[in-house]
Amino acid sequence: MFFLHGDRIYVKPKHACGTVQEQIEDCLQQVKLINSGKKIFKLNYFVDTKSDQDYASLMKQVLTRVDELFTEKFVQNFIAQPPLTCKIVIEAFYYDPAVWNMKSISVGDNNAALFDNGISRFLIGMVQANHNPSCKVNAEKTFTNLVELLQQAGMGMKNIIRQWNYLEDILGFDGEEQRYQEFNNVRSKYYGDAFLETGYPAATGIGMNRGGVIIEFIAVDSNEIVSKPVDNPGQISAHKYSGKVLVGDECVIKTTPKFERARYLENYDKKLILISGTASIVGEKTMGVDDPVMQTEVTIENIKRLYSDDVLKSISENGLEPKFSHARVYVKHRKDFAAIKRTFKQHYGNLPVVYIIADICRNDLLLEIEGKVILA
Numbered sequence: 001m002f003f004l005h006g007d008r009i010y011v012k013p014k015h016a017c018g019t020v021q022e023q024i025e026d027c028l029q030q031v032k033l034i035n036s037g038k039k040i041f042k043l044n045y046f047v048d049t050k051s052d053q054d055y056a057s058l059m060k061q062v063l064t065r066v067d068e069l070f071t072e073k074f075v076q077n078f079i080a081q082p083p084l085t086c087k088i089v090i091e092a093f094y095y096d097p098a099v100w101n102m103k104s105i106s107v108g109d110n111n112a113a114l115f116d117n118g119i120s121r122f123l124i125g126m127v128q129a130n131h132n133p134s135c136k137v138n139a140e141k142t143f144t145n146l147v148e149l150l151q152q153a154g155m156g157m158k159n160i161i162r163q164w165n166y167l168e169d170i171l172g173f174d175g176e177e178q179r180y181q182e183f184n185n186v187r188s189k190y191y192g193d194a195f196l197e198t199g200y201p202a203a204t205g206i207g208m209n210r211g212g213v214i215i216e217f218i219a220v221d222s223n224e225i226v227s228k229p230v231d232n233p234g235q236i237s238a239h240k241y242s243g244k245v246l247v248g249d250e251c252v253i254k255t256t257p258k259f260e261r262a263r264y265l266e267n268y269d270k271k272l273i274l275i276s277g278t279a280s281i282v283g284e285k286t287m288g289v290d291d292p293v294m295q296t297e298v299t300i301e302n303i304k305r306l307y308s309d310d311v312l313k314s315i316s317e318n319g320l321e322p323k324f325s326h327a328r329v330y331v332k333h334r335k336d337f338a339a340i341k342r343t344f345k346q347h348y349g350n351l352p353v354v355y356i357i358a359d360i361c362r363n364d365l366l367l368e369i370e371g372k373v374i375l376a
Helices: 020-036 052-069 135-152 179-191 292-305 308-314 332-347
Strands: 007-011 037-047 075-079 088-095 101-107 110-116 119-127 160-168 202-208 213-221 226-230 262-267 270-278 322-331 351-357 367-375
Touching: 007 020, 020 037, 037 052, 037 292, 052 075, 052 179, 075 110, 075 119, 075 213, 088 351, 101 119, 101 135, 110 135, 119 135, 119 322, 135 160, 135 179, 135 213, 160 179, 160 262, 202 367, 270 292, 292 332, 292 367, 322 332, 332 351, 332 367
Parallel strands: 037 075, 160 202, 202 270, 322 351
Antiparallel strands: 007 088, 037 088, 101 110, 110 119, 119 213, 160 213, 226 262, 262 270, 270 367, 322 367
């Protein structure tokens, strides 16, 4: 990761027509080569699975093969979001061990990497619950595990600056309770007043085909690091949404999604903006319904406003130059992929990007984009 004097690499199979086992082996061999020159600590797997049994079997196969190929213990996150051009994509994160000491911590099957340079500490990890009858129960178990991981590192909820929330069947219902709304209610309960002074984490809330609830997170403990919310004046903050745009009319409790549109992070000479999952919303209204090109344009305009000249001037008077450095593009319908990719490339060229199929948190949203902006 950039603030750990490293970064991320998207690893894709060289031959997209091979079997899933061949593609997995291809990608893991590439990861092994990368790890011979860089220090990898975390692997995200975006995979296409056909059933819960297939998901569990493929996860076991991959984790077993990683144990065979590597002596290191990685933070590993198995996300049932099919890549659009192959059967698996691996997101590999690396850091500079000359600057940071790293140790692994875990709670059951949930794990994290704790980085320490004697002045600042970062905790980067994931928690998952996948065996409970409802999104609410899975979310509660996931947040309980998250609290335990944070406590092991001597941190609390208030230390989180970036969060990814992956929800199986995000737009579905458990009885009369809408699943994304259930998650938001649980998140609000566990957050409490932790972020009153600092603002909420930057976050992505996105669907996946199976896997229950996964939370991926970055937490920071330091008096030397600057972290603060970045807002888009063209969008109402999600945590201030009115009840009319919150899904699940039947739900008894409806709390808002607790996240900021972005967060600025300054770690000594490393300055960046962490861009939350961003969609085609102006104010709190969806724009470009049924139009993937317009939705891509509006989404990108929203992202660019998060590193506009006005935002950069509010961060520093030293004339910072922004560089959008990577993206995940979540696509709701495969049929819209070509139009979305073409529009994205018109703005960002050959930026490192992964396109994956995932349901978005509103029925009328066709895509969501996240990433980071490096400031120099």
